[in-house]
Amino acid sequence: MPSFSRSLEQALHRALALANERHHEYATLEHLLLALVDDQDAAAVMRACSVDLDTLRRNLVDYVDAELANLVTDGRDDSKPTAGFQRVIQRAVIHVQSSGREEVTGANVLVAMFAERESHAAYFLQEQDMTRYDAVNYISHGIAKRPGASEPRPIRGADEEPEQQRDSRAGEPGNDADKDKKKKESALDAYCVNLNRKARDGRIDPLIGREAEVQRTIQILCRRQKNNPLLVGDPGVGKTAIAEGLALKIIRGEVPEVLEDATVFSLDMGTLLAGTRYRGDFEERLKQVMKEIEAHPKAIMFIDEIHTVIGAGATSGGAMDASNLLKPALASGGLRCIGSTTYKEYRQYFEKDRALVRRFQKIDVNEPSIPDTIEILKGLKPYFEEFHKLRYTNDAIKAAVELSARYIHDRKLPDKAIDVIDETGASQMLVVESKRKKTIGVKEIEAAIATMARIPAKTVSKDDAEVLRNLETTLKRTVYGQEKAIEALSSSIKLARAGLRDGEKPIGCYLFAGPTGVGKTEVARQLSLSLGVELVRFDMSEYMERHTVSRLIGAPPGYVGFDQGGLLTDQIDQHPHCVLLLDEIEKAHPDLFNILLQVMDHGKLTDNNGKQVDFRNVILIMTTNAGAADMARNAYGFTRQKREGDDTEAINKLFAPEFRNRLDSVISFGHLPKTVVSRVVDKFVLQLEAQLADRNVTIELSDEAREWLVENGYDEAMGARPMARLIQSTIKTPLADEVLFGRLKNGGAVRVVVVQSETGIKVLGLEFPDGPVKPKPEKDVAAAGEKRERKPRAKLAGGAKPASAGPRRSGPAAGGKGDGGGKDGGSKVSEAPKAQRAVRTVPKVPLTKA
Numbered sequence: 083m084p085s086f087s088r089s090l091e092q093a094l095h096r097a098l099a100l101a102n103e104r105h106h107e108y109a110t111l112e113h114l115l116l117a118l119v120d121d122q123d124a125a126a127v128m129r130a131c132s133v134d135l136d137t138l139r140r141n142l143v144d145y146v147d148a149e150l151a152n153l154v155t156d157g158r159d160d161s162k163p164t165a166g167f168q169r170v171i172q173r174a175v176i177h178v179q180s181s182g183r184e185e186v187t188g189a190n191v192l193v194a195m196f197a198e199r200e201s202h203a204a205y206f207l208q209e210q211d212m213t214r215y216d217a218v219n220y221i222s223h224g225i226a227k228r229p230g231a232s233e234p235r236p237i238r239g240a241d242e243e244p245e246q247q248r249d250s251r252a253g254e255p256g257n258d259a260d261k262d263k264k265k266k267e268s269a270l271d272a273y274c275v276n277l278n279r280k281a282r283d284g285r286i287d288p289l290i291g292r293e294a295e296v297q298r299t300i301q302i303l304c305r306r307q308k309n310n311p312l313l314v315g316d317p318g319v320g321k322t323a324i325a326e327g328l329a330l331k332i333i334r335g336e337v338p339e340v341l342e343d344a345t346v347f348s349l350d351m352g353t354l355l356a357g358t359r360y361r362g363d364f365e366e367r368l369k370q371v372m373k374e375i376e377a378h379p380k381a382i383m384f385i386d387e388i389h390t391v392i393g394a395g396a397t398s399g400g401a402m403d404a405s406n407l408l409k410p411a412l413a414s415g416g417l418r419c420i421g422s423t424t425y426k427e428y429r430q431y432f433e434k435d436r437a438l439v440r441r442f443q444k445i446d447v448n449e450p451s452i453p454d455t456i457e458i459l460k461g462l463k464p465y466f467e468e469f470h471k472l473r474y475t476n477d478a479i480k481a482a483v484e485l486s487a488r489y490i491h492d493r494k495l496p497d498k499a500i501d502v503i504d505e506t507g508a509s510q511m512l513v514v515e516s517k518r519k520k521t522i523g524v525k526e527i528e529a530a531i532a533t534m535a536r537i538p539a540k541t542v543s544k545d546d547a548e549v550l551r552n553l554e555t556t557l558k559r560t561v562y563g564q565e566k567a568i569e570a571l572s573s574s575i576k577l578a579r580a581g582l583r584d585g586e587k588p589i590g591c592y593l594f595a596g597p598t599g600v601g602k603t604e605v606a607r608q609l610s611l612s613l614g615v616e617l618v619r620f621d622m623s624e625y626m627e628r629h630t631v632s633r634l635i636g637a638p639p640g641y642v643g644f645d646q647g648g649l650l651t652d653q654i655d656q657h658p659h660c661v662l663l664l665d666e667i668e669k670a671h672p673d674l675f676n677i678l679l680q681v682m683d684h685g686k687l688t689d690n691n692g693k694q695v696d697f698r699n700v701i702l703i704m705t706t707n708a709g710a711a712d713m714a715r716n717a718y719g720f721t722r723q724k725r726e727g728d729d730t731e732a733i734n735k736l737f738a739p740e741f742r743n744r745l746d747s748v749i750s751f752g753h754l755p756k757t758v759v760s761r762v763v764d765k766f767v768l769q770l771e772a773q774l775a776d777r778n779v780t781i782e783l784s785d786e787a788r789e790w791l792v793e794n795g796y797d798e799a800m801g802a803r804p805m806a807r808l809i810q811s812t813i814k815t816p817l818a819d820e821v822l823f824g825r826l827k828n829g830g831a832v833r834v835v836v837v838q839s840e841t842g843i844k845v846l847g848l849e850f851p852d853g854p855v856k857p858k859p860e861k862d863v864a865a866a867g868e869k870r871e872r873k874p875r876a877k878l879a880g881g882a883k884p885a886s887a888g889p890r891r892s893g894p895a896a897g898g899k900g901d902g903g904g905k906d907g908g909s910k911v912s913e914a915p916k917a918q919r920a921v922r923t924v925p926k927v928p929l930t931k932a
């Protein structure tokens with residue numbers, strides 16, 4: 083329950099005394115207001131609201147003596163407060179209690195009196211143009227209605243001098259000056275953080291590196307006008323650390339003489355905006371801060387996330403916001419301000435206000451390199467070791483930087499590397515103290531990276547050397563018939579990873595040339611999977627026009643979308659370690675080739691805002707079908723040999739010499755030979771098995787069905803894509819009905835065999851054995867006397883028997899020669915019939931003709 087202030091208690095006693103002196107039976111609101119005229123708090127509010135206290139006192143005395151004469155009694159009993167008197171006191175107590183304060187003053191009672199609209203007390207106040215809003219505005223924010231009567235009010239929680247000290251200092255010489263000094267310091271203490279004080283108390287980590295950025299910041303601060311540096315960079319690269327590092331250098335005396343006694347204040351926009359309910363509150367706070375900053379000749383104001391000042395404090399549709407209040411001081415040099423923002427907010431908010439941009443000097447804060455980040459973490463290592471009570475090895479620091487750069491793409495160095503070592507140390511806090519590790523190594527860093535990046539731990543821990551050693555084998559296992567292309571690609575990547583190529587260029591720049599459907603795009607996809615990096619793919623058919631090329635690096639200023647950045651630069655900025663695939667490069671506009679020149683030569687690309695994106699950890703792969711039509715034509719004469727040099731001639735015509743000269747290699751992909759197509763069939767069937775496994779369905783492909791697919795799905799000109807369409811039409815389409823509505827609805831097994839249709843054409847059919855199809859063990863077909871199991875024949879709808887038998891284990895049909903039979907030696911497979919396995923033979927479901 084709030085208590086009454088001493089002055090309010092005196093005013094209440096004085097109101098009752100006024101009523102008793104006149105022998106009034108009741109103490110009314112007019113008695114109370116007459117007493118409040120002499121109350122210090124209430125009188126201050128009334129004076130700020132332009133109330134003439136002498137006139138008010140005279141009107142109240144006349145009213146009490148003349149109009150309240152009917153309340154006079156014999157004077158035996160003390161006067162009692164009226165119901166209105168009690169309501170005002172209760173209302174004041176409730177308001178104070180709801181606002182969280184602990185003391186009721188005369189000013190609160192004065193505000194509560196306006197609710198009694200029928201009273202003469204409220205009438206006399208309104209007669210002098212005082213309203214409840216005027217009183218509340220002054221009590222809450224110190225904003226007076228009378229010009230020049232406003233006084234600054236520090237927010238609750240600001241340091242104030244204790245009342246005892248204030249009383250003890252009363253009457254001392256210079257007391258008024260000390261009070262004024264305290265009032266001046268209140269705004270900076272309330273709304274700003276003194277970075278010099280934080281640095282002096284050891285609460286700021288040291289700034290390691292960034293000498294160029296700090297030197298440029300100091301140089302701008304020493305200017306006479308427009309001495310306002312603006313740090314622009316991605317989140318986490320160290321913009322705030324530069325400002326804090328400047329404060330650390332100031333207290334250490336590592337700055338020029340002009341900045342020796344400077345103090346850096348960090349403006350807290352959240353505190354500045356908090357509690358501003360009425361129009362003008364925010365502006366008055368900001369002007370008070372600026373006034374005190376300008377009065378401090380060595381003060382430097384640091385505004386983190388400075389884009390928030392644009393629009394801050396502006397009313398709906400109003401043009402006056404924080405940025406417009408800062409502009410005059412920023413241009414004159416009276417206010418030295420350091421700002422920081424990101425590229426995205428700089429484009430979206432800051433750059434649009436040209437008048438504000440010209441008052442700042444832009445400093446780009448780029449992401450530090452991996453070696454620089456390692457040095458930063460080595461400098462910060464003692465602070466984290468002291469906090470977590472453990473030790474980090476140098477290998478752990480190096481692994482934290484390299485692995486975070488490779489696997490964490492949504493943040494920047496050094497922020498994400500610092501997060502890794504901090505998270506690794508925090509993870510030990512969850513372990514029982516007896517089992518905690520006192521030294522953090524590479525293994526613990528890898529576990530933290532796997533958790534933060536949400537990837538399997540084995541992906542992080544696999545050795546790069548082992549991956550590169552097996553790269554060629556891994557690619558040949560998934561891409562068939564392109565041995566020469568894979569060998570050339572693997573050799574080039576090993577050369578780059580060995581450090582034997584220019585460090586300023588991308589890891590590799592390759593042009594994959596060849597006909598469609600032979601595996602060019604698949605090689606790029608499998609390469610990204612093998613190396614464990616992201617695949618960033620752009621279809622160049624979307625960039626056939628000149629104006630579409632600007633989408634890759636961003637539209638120039640003045641065009642729609644210029645503040646959104648470029649698709650290519652943003653993707654590489656987010657995934658610096660990746661395989662960049664530009665598919666069908668010949669369909670792009672020739673202007674795109676000019677953009678790629680600096681990427682292939684220097685590993686850099688500058689977007690429309692001047693931001694440089696690093697391509698040094700990118701594998702650039704471009705695919706083209708140029709020359710494929712010429713290669714498909716036969717040479718002149720009686721031979722049927724292909725003309726091997728025609729693709730090179732077409733590539734030379736399409737691409738300029740300076741473009742071809744920057745390529746590491748032009749890797750030619752040939753047509754798929756027919757001998758490789760059977761392996762392509764197995765790959766597609768393996769993918770189908772994985773899809774059916776979710777439905778609890780197993781599938782087996784007979785040798786005859788495989789040969790049928792090879793014969794009917796092979797197209798030298800179109801590559802492997804016709805095979806995928808054939809499998810979809812002949813196998814997947816009939817299976818879809820069975821999986822949804824038929825025998826495989828609840829799972830089961832299916833075997834794909836070759837049958838004859840009613841017209842005698844060989845087509846694919848389906849068998850449904852009782853049990854699941856199990857993988858067949860490999861047996862030595864040369865073993866003499868071993869009996870082979872005969873398969874049931876699938877039947878056509880209508881009872882006609884198919885011409886071919888079911889799938890065989892290996893080799894040609896029963897009775898023929900196996901792999902080791904015939905003239906090459908070995909023994910024949912026995913032709914004796916066997917007991918058939920219990921299989922339910924069903925009519926063929928709808929067949930698809932070849």
